[in-house]
Amino acid sequence: xxxxxxxxxxxxxxxxxxxxxxxxxxxxxxxxxxxxxxxxxxxxxxxxxxxxxxxxxxxxxxxxxxxxxxxxxxxxxxxxxxxxxxxxxxxxxxxxxxxxxxxxxxxxxxxxxxxxxxxxxxxxxxxxxxxxxxxxxxxxxxxxxxxxxxxxxxxxxxxxxxxxxxxxxxxxxxxxxxxxxxxxxxxxxxxx
Numbered sequence: 001x002x003x004x005x006x007x008x009x010x011x012x013x014x015x016x017x018x019x020x021x022x023x024x025x026x027x028x029x030x031x032x033x034x035x036x037x038x039x040x041x042x043x044x045x046x047x048x049x050x051x052x053x054x055x056x057x058x059x060x061x062x063x064x065x066x067x068x069x070x071x072x073x074x075x076x077x078x079x080x081x082x083x084x085x086x087x088x089x090x091x092x093x094x095x096x097x098x099x100x101x102x103x104x105x106x107x108x109x110x111x112x113x114x115x116x117x118x119x120x121x122x123x124x125x126x127x128x129x130x131x132x133x134x135x136x137x138x139x140x141x142x143x144x145x146x147x148x149x150x151x152x153x154x155x156x157x158x159x160x161x162x163x164x165x166x167x168x169x170x171x172x173x174x175x176x177x178x179x180x181x182x183x184x185x186x187x188x189x190x191x192x
Contacts (some may be wrong), residue, residue, distance in 0.1 A: 005036055005076045008165055010087035012067070012096055015042040015108050020064035020113035021090060025049065028058050030066065031175070037070045037082040053055075058083055064089070088165040116179045135176070142185065154182060 006098060012018055024165070025047075032038065033044050043052035061067045062083065071082040097105050124136045147155060157180060 005166075007086060007087040008162055009089045009091055010066075011091055014096070015100060016093050016102060017066055018092060018096075018108040018112055019038065020061055020066055022108075022115045023057065024115050024122065025053070026061055026066075026165075027115065028059055029054065029061060030090070033067060033083055033132045034088050035084040039080045039082055042082075043083075089161075102125045113179075113181070116177075119177065120179075150182070150184075154180075 012021070021030075028047055029043055032043050038046065040049050042054040043049075043058065044051040047054065051169070054061045058067065062069065067083045067085060069081055070084045072084070073080045074075070092109075100108065120136060161178060
């Protein structure tokens with residue numbers, strides 16, 4: 001069974017991979033499979049989801065090349081398949097976005113962002129309001145940067161999170177999701 005340390009980041013390689021990630025359950029499945037190799041049934045128990053639903057989404061993630069089969073084992077006459085995530089985090093590289101048509105890129109990004117927003121709202125709507133309010137933030141800000149500064153800021157933000165991308169078995173440590181969305185704002189006339 002493959003239990004080696006995962007790379008920090010996997011750069012998505014196709015629009016199909018972006019589409020496959022545009023589902024909050026699939027993102028949670030990948031998160032579970034960064035921990036250790038598991039079967040679809042083990043992932044279902046881990047995430048408290050119906051096994052048939054989890055199995056379907058694991059098949060789709062594998063078909064898209066976002067999970068890998070790392071081992072099999074026969075148990076009670078049944079072949080158990082163990083899956084593993086490719087990395088601790090997934091990014092959509094600028095080169096992939098620029099290789100798509102504008103409509104195709106917009107539709108793919110829309111799906112991905114709606115999926116992230118849906119998961120945020122699921123947590124925000126948690127019945128324990130103290131949990132939800134203490135664990136959800138939104139920060140919208142602008143910055144005036146050169147192209148070089150923009151890339152430097154993006155790189156630094158990614159580097160800032162790198163030490164925390166591996167699960168740590170330590171009291172008080174909880175998983176947080178970060179969605180970094182950055183883009184060049186539309187130019188507008190302001191009389192300067």
